[in-house]
Every structure is written in C-alpha cells, then in structure tokens.
Amino acid sequence: MPSSGESILQIPSGEDLLHAVYHRAVHESASGIIFCDPFAEEKKCAHRVLVEAARALTGVDLNCLRFDYRGCGDSSGEFHDFTPADWMKDILAVADYMRSELATATLGVLGLRLGATMAISAAEAAEVFDFAVLWEPIINGEQYMKMNLRRSLIKAMMTDGDNFVADDVRRQHTGTQMLDFDGYQVSQETREQIAGMDLFEVASHFTNPVLLLNITSREEVSDQFSELAEAMPHTRAEAVVEEPFWNRIGLVSSQRVTTATALWLAELQASILNSTAT
Amino acid sequence: MPQPDELKQEIKQMIVERLFLDVEPNHISDDENLMEAYDIDSVLLFEIVVGLEEVFGVSLEDADFSVETFATVSNIADFIAAMRG
Numbered sequence: 001m002p003s004s005g006e007s008i009l010q011i012p013s014g015e016d017l018l019h020a021v022y023h024r025a026v027h028e029s030a031s032g033i034i035f036c037d038p039f040a041e042e043k044k045c046a047h048r049v050l051v052e053a054a055r056a057l058t059g060v061d062l063n064c065l066r067f068d069y070r071g072c073g074d075s076s077g078e079f080h081d082f083t084p085a086d087w088m089k090d091i092l093a094v095a096d097y098m099r100s101e102l103a104t105a106t107l108g109v110l111g112l113r114l115g116a117t118m119a120i121s122a123a124e125a126a127e128v129f130d131f132a133v134l135w136e137p138i139i140n141g142e143q144y145m146k147m148n149l150r151r152s153l154i155k156a157m158m159t160d161g162d163n164f165v166a167d168d169v170r171r172q173h174t175g176t177q178m179l180d181f182d183g184y185q186v187s188q189e190t191r192e193q194i195a196g197m198d199l200f201e202v203a204s205h206f207t208n209p210v211l212l213l214n215i216t217s218r219e220e221v222s223d224q225f226s227e228l229a230e231a232m233p234h235t236r237a238e239a240v241v242e243e244p245f246w247n248r249i250g251l252v253s254s255q256r257v258t259t260a261t262a263l264w265l266a267e268l269q270a271s272i273l274n275s276t277a278t
Numbered sequence: 279m280p281q282p283d284e285l286k287q288e289i290k291q292m293i294v295e296r297l298f299l300d301v302e303p304n305h306i307s308d309d310e311n312l313m314e315a316y317d318i319d320s321v322l323l324f325e326i327v328v329g330l331e332e333v334f335g336v337s338l339e340d341a342d343f344s345v346e347t348f349a350t351v352s353n354i355a356d357f358i359a360a361m362r363g
Contacts, residue, residue, distance in 0.1 A: 155320040157343045166340035217295040243298050
C-alpha cells in the first residue's frame with residue numbers, strides 16, 4: 001500500500017496499461033525522474049532498494065515515478081509477449097505522461113542494469129531526458145547474455161549434481177525455443193535484442209548530464225566504466241562500494257548508492273535553479 | 279608468477295572482497311569447504327567465477343564448471359595454476 005505522498009497510476013502504452021507509483025516531491029517541484037527497472041530476477045531483488053531510493057529522492061525535490069514494463073509486475077500483458085524494444089517504448093510513454101499529465105518541466109531517468117541501458121538506448125532519449133542516473137548499466141548486451149549463461153551453468157552445476165551436463169544448459173540458451181530463465185520465459189527475440197545492445201554505440205548521443213555509478217567491491221571506477229564516462233560528454237563516474245543488491249535475495253544496504261545519487265541530483269537541481277534565475 | 283601460497287592468499291582476498299565476507303582473508307583455510315563454511319550458493323559462486331576471470335585473467339570453458347573445482351581455495355589455486363600452464 002502506498003504511503004501518503006504516493007499514488008498509483010495507470011499509464012497507457014500501446015494497447016496496454018502500465019502500473020506506476022508516483023512519489024510526490026516533499027516540496028512542490030516541476031522536476032521529476034523516472035525509474036527504469038532491471039531485467040527479470042534482478043528487478044525482484046532490486047525492488048525494495050528502488051522503492052526506498054524513490055522515497056529518498058523526493059527529499060531533493062524530485063517527483064519520482066516507478067513503473068512496471070508491459071508483461072512485468074502489475075502491468076498488463078504476459079512477460080513472454082514483450083521484448084526490450086517494447087519496454088523502451090514504455091519508457092518513452094511514461095516520459096510523455098510525466099511531461100503532459102504531471103506538468104514535469106525538467107525530467108530525468110534513473111536506470112539500474114538493463115533498465116539504464118534501455119533508457120539511454122531508447123530512441124530520442126537525448127531529447128526526452130534532461131539528465132540521467134545510470135546504476136551499474138549493462139555496457140555490452142552480448143557479454144550480459146554470456147554472464148546469464150554462466151549463471152545458469154553454475155545453478156545447474158550446484159543443483160543437478162552428477163546429472164549436470166553443461167551442453168544441455170548451453171543448448172537451451174542458444175536454441176530458438178523459449179528459455180526458462182529463473183522462471184521467466186525469455187524468447188529468442190528478446191535474447192537477440194539484448195545481445196545487440198551496446199552502450200558505447202549510443203553513449204555519445206546523450207549529451208545531457210549523467211551520473212554513472214559503478215557499484216562494486218572496489219573503490220576505483222573500472223576501466224570499462226571510465227571509458228564509458230569519457231564517451232558520454234557530461235558524465236561524472238563514481239565507484240560506490242556496495243553489494244550487488246540486484247542479485248541478492250536478503251536485505252542488502254544500498255545507502256551509499258542512494259546517498260551518492262541524492263547528492264548529485266541536489267547539485268544538479270541547484271545548478272538548474274541558478275541557470276533559471278540568471 | 280605468484281608462488282602457490284601467494285596465489286592462495288590472493289584468492290582468499292578476492293573471495294572476501296567479492297562476497298563482502300565479514301572475515302579476515304587469512305582466516306580462511308586452504309582446504310575448508312567454501313560452500314559449507316560461508317554458505318556459498320549459486321549467486322555467490324557466480325561472483326567468484328567472475329572474480330577469477332577479472333583478477334586472475336583465466337577464462338572458464340563449459341567443461342571447467344564442476345563443484346569440485348570451486349570447493350576449496352587449494353582447488354581453485356590448482357585450477358588457476360593449470361590454466362596458466
């Protein structure tokens with residue numbers, strides 16, 4: 001049940017309705033931010049963190065909107081009927097709604113993992129969003145799918161015991177049939193679309209301010225994230241030492257991630273206000 | 279190339295860092311079963327595999343995936359040494 005200051009919305013996208021939760025800024029504000037969830041099981045694991053982050057960011061005068069992609073969560077449709085191309089349209093539909101129905105003048109996006117990648121890859125992202133916060137984005141979709149195969153191999157290895165056959169797992173991931181991925185039916189089309197994503201290809205198109213968070217066990221930004229930051233014209237890259245909460249089932253702290261984000265957004269809000277005043 | 283003991287220490291350091299374990303690396307013994315001692319499930323084992331590739335520069339093939347390979351620090355060290363030839 002939403003707390004006070006939060007309301008449930010139904011936002012049209014295609015022929016479906018997206019379930020959304022709108023978190024109103026603590027002080028009246030014309031600035032807003034859309035939250036873009038990660039993929040499949042990562043969304044479930046990250047849910048609590050994203051809700052808490054949305055609530056925290058209302059404190060820096062941002063109206064926050066969280067939503068479920070079509071076929072996910074409480075939005076209409078079945079998961080296997082949609083692909084990342086549809087989910088990117090959902091992101092743009094929500095952005096349009098924020099601008100037109102909720103009078104949002106300055107609009108940003110906060111994406112986690114594949115959600116960050118889809119937000120920046122969505123057509124016209126640079127025109128739609130005034131700023132972006134990318135939490136540990138998927139830089140290369142093909143590599144991400146290879147990692148997902150690794151996860152499946154490890155899971156099968158630990159659960160199948162002597163019956164574990166690596167080739168069987170690989171065949172499932174590379175075949176044309178639906179893949180049962182941690183309980184999600186993932187089509188070949190979705191797998192191919194994800195594999196085709198490359199943040200380096202679209203990074204330079206996004207010329208508005210970006211906060212790129214590398215959520216890691218190390219205190220330095222990784223080489224890959226540093227290179228990505230260089231490819232995006234107005235990007236601040238930071239390393240935040242925190243557990244990868246998007247693949248942890250239990251309670252995991254995300255305080256540092258939320259704090260780093262809130263600080264950057266408060267600075268950004270102040271600079272926007274200053275530029276408006278002058 | 280690090281000596282066997284040095285390699286084992288680096289592996290322990292990597293495991294503690296990657297899994298955010300609340301234990302000193304040198305408190306992990308070479309031959310204790312990691313899965314049992316630290317409740318390592320498939321999610322955490324994935325972190326170890328990624329760590330092995332990133333920190334030690336080895337590349338795992340499908341055939342390398344066996345519970346035995348990752349059961350102890352000694353086994354992981356043997357695996358890395360074999361991969362490096």
